[in-house]
Amino acid sequence: MxxxxxxxxxxxxxxxxxxxxxxxxxxxxxxxxxxxxxxxxxxxxxxxxxxxxxxxxxxxxxxxxxxxxxxxxxxxxxxxxxxxxxxxxxxxxxxxxxxxxxxxxxxxxxxxxxxxxxxxxxxxxxxxxxxxxxxxxxxxxxxxxxxxxxxxxxxxxxxxxxxxxxxxxxxxxxxxxxxxxxxxxxxxxxxxxxxxxxxxxxxxxxxxxxxxxxxxxxxxxxxxxxxxGALPQAAGLIATPEAEFSSLGQRFVVDVDVPQSTIRFGRPGLAQRDPDFFAGMVVNHVLGGGVFSARLFREVREKRGLAYSVYSQLLNYDHGAMLYGGTSTKNERAAESMAVIEAEIRNLSEVGPTEEELDKAKKYLIGSYALRFDTSTKIASQLLHLQTDGFDVDQLDERNRRIAAATMEDAKRAAKRLFGDASLLVAVAGRPVGM
Missing domain, CATH: 3.30.830.10 (Metalloenzyme, LuxS/M16 peptidase-like)
Incomplete structure (x- = not known):
């Protein structure tokens, strides 16, 4: 073996x-x-x-x-x-x-x-x-x-x-x-x-x-x-300052001679210990969580054919958190793609998800969690992540409970905090038209 x-x-x-x-x-x-x-x-x-x-x-x-x-x-x-x-x-x-x-x-x-x-x-x-x-x-x-x-x-x-x-x-x-x-x-x-x-x-x-x-x-x-056992007890680490998210609302283009524009977008996120984090996880899944029912997938790919793939995710570090997403599209349709993405983010911020979207997102996040524990290496990885993130072992059970408990009120509040006025930092590699 x-x-x-x-x-x-x-x-x-x-x-x-x-x-x-x-x-x-x-x-x-x-x-x-x-x-x-x-x-x-x-x-x-x-x-x-x-x-x-x-x-x-x-x-x-x-x-x-x-x-x-x-x-x-x-x-x-x-x-x-x-x-x-x-x-x-x-x-x-x-x-x-x-x-x-x-x-x-x-x-x-x-x-x-x-x-x-x-x-x-x-x-x-x-x-x-x-x-x-x-x-x-x-x-x-x-x-x-x-x-x-x-x-x-x-x-x-x-x-x-x-x-x-x-x-x-x-x-x-x-x-x-x-x-x-x-x-x-x-x-x-x-x-x-x-x-x-x-x-x-x-x-x-x-x-x-x-x-x-x-x-x-x-x-x-x-x-x-x-x-x-022979390692020293104390580390000699340099203190890492808290990370402030910069350049919100700005767009940056790096010229690359290719027919498609590769886009990355984001804004400040929610820390894992924020009371709204799990509700934020749910509304991000509604936005662009990598499934066919996500709004960005429907609006960007299915309805308009602007891109093959589009996603958003919550990234968390010890000293910072962000909402982060991306897509790739033809240079001449890059501006249109970003307009659709921003419109969906703005709508979720102002209106929130539907009851059906909330229910589907919660069921998916809860049901798919088991896939992180189907091999010994995956289990060890999950246990280590909990420790390095500062959580106790009870988070293994608490995670799904917190997601299941997220109400529509929670989701709307988290969406307002996470998506704000829909302003984004955008970085593009390619030759986008109109950006």
Missing amino acids: TPTAALETPAPLKPAESRSRAAQVQKIVSSGGVEAWLVEDYAVPLVAVEFAFKGGASQDPAGKPGTANLLSGLLDEGAGPYDAEGFHRALDEDAIELSFSADRDNFHGRLQTLSRNVAPAFSLMRLAVNEARLDDEPFKRVSSQIAASLKREVNDPDHVASRAFREKAYLGHPYGRPVRGDLDVLPTLTRDDLVDLRTAVFARETLKIAVVGAIDAEALKRHLDDVF
Whole structure:
């Protein structure tokens, strides 16, 4: 069985089989004080581990975006006694999948293994976390791979529009910087930059861990101490300021010689702990939640044939939140597409959803939630997200209850707050006519 098979193997955390997802989660603490959330499942001989340290790309040094991303690409490129080739051979021999990544707020690690290989899997993870070599050869190779990817994105309208939008939305803030870095900055990054960031970020006080699979609490505790016990307790993070949404009501066009305009639009959102967040989730689903019944899909695609795809979503970070959406359309129809999008946002703000829209959105959001728990890796990912977002395990059950409780009054209030006067920040890559 390969690591890919582990990704596809069902696990038992399903609503039809349990009245409470939260009740299936054990909170454990090792003798060394390392905490984790565990769901034991012996139906299949697999173990999935997800962990994260607070502090991702927002901790990149000033003027050096991409530092955390480069570090994440090097942790499994040689560690302890193994060079890069030897480390990957050790992973492959036992069908172990180990990877790292950095987003804007967190530095992630992921481990997937057969239960019979738990010991060597955790041993290799320990080496990557504590003794990554950051050797010169893989440093140059991974840097070159990132650079090649960034070069391909220079003329990619999706990337260009998204990057321009984020830079304008979060002017001067770490969230406005590219997570994967810049072509002109990447060659200036040094091994010392990576070591300094690792030293600042890898600490137990911000560590969150989720484990799902065929492993008991006592065995897991021993492995957690082995992997994370030697890390310093305190992190050396740079404080990230609250992000103010900028450039609302403005439009920015980046000239790209393509027949279609790629559009990104947005405005300030609702924080996850805002009392109106769940009602806001429902009205956003009504607007552009990626289903055929969403207003933007009906008005932009079905009725007018302006675009194949159009969407909106709520994005939440530790220090900011936004309503974010996008579409692609012919250059000569870009202005018309934006006019339709703005009209639907304005209507939802002023009138709110219909009873039928509210009911359909709630049923979809509640019913589809189970799809996030149909494999061990998905369950571990959901448990980790809750922890990094600062929620307790009861949020596993509370989420659907809060959605079900949203009334029409709640939805209209949330729509007014979320959509406001329908003014948007818009970034376009292409040659849009009339914008």
